[in-house]
Amino acid sequence: MNVELLLSSIAKHISLTAEETAFFIxxxxxxxxxxxxxxLREGTVCRHASFITNGCLKNYSTDENGAEHIVDFLVEEWWADDLYSFFTxxxxxxxxxxxxxTEVIQISKDDLELLYSEVPKFERFFRILFQNAYISQKRQINQILAAPAEERYLLFLKNKPYAEKRFTQKDIAAYLGVTPQFLSTLKKKINRVNVH
Known part of the structure; x- marks a missing residue:
């Protein structure tokens, strides 16, 4: 289990003693x-918060026609969960x-509650984490609603420079809310502009 990445992520916000670290692990x-x-599958309960140490996941819902609507891509050093399901x-x-x-490190809700009571500073860490996730999600929703497709795509590449190598065109299109054909046309247009 590769805990170093998780511990370095935690160390950005709180400092732990050797004893607290051992208890957490x-x-x-x-x-x-x-x-x-x-x-996690839609309709089941999210039982763990999962920290990604290696790999990539997509968070999505499916409409009545079976089309995927991708909410986000989750990569190393990110947490993957449905917080509403996890807490309720x-x-x-x-x-x-x-x-x-993909490899993840998981903690169950019961163990997280135990961690809060035994090492209270973890409440601060997870509060910062959830706060940042909320702010990021709000910003993302506002951008998707307000910006035209080309701007959304360029912003997506700026925020996720690894996207073209790691995600399929179909998945990127599903995230942007456009068809793969439209995305292909958009990419050609952007490449033409960049060549001139």
Missing amino acids: SLLQPARLCAGDFL ATAAQCNIKAIED
Whole structure:
């Protein structure tokens, strides 16, 4: 279990003693997903918060026609979960699926509550984490609603420079809310502009 990445992420916000670190690690469980495996399925309860140490997942919902609507791509050093489902023990409204072979480190809700009571500074860490996730999601929603497709695409590439190498064109289109054909036309147009 590769905890170094998780511990360095935590160290940006709180400092832990050796004893606190050991207690935290004792609550963690590793999990591996092959590309195509689900971390979470819509309609099931999210039982773990999962930190990605290697790989990539997509968070999406499916409409009545079976079309995917991607909310986000989740990569190394990100957490993958449905927080509403996790905290309320209700059915998840989304799917989280590996698009590469992926390794995560998980903590259950019960163990997270135990961690809060034994090492209270973790409440600060997770508050910062959830706050940042909320702000990021709000910004993303506003951009998607307000910006034209070309601007959304360029912003997406700026925020996720690895996107073209790691995500399929179909998935990028589903994230941007356009068809793959439209995205292909858009990319050609942008490339023409960049060549001149």
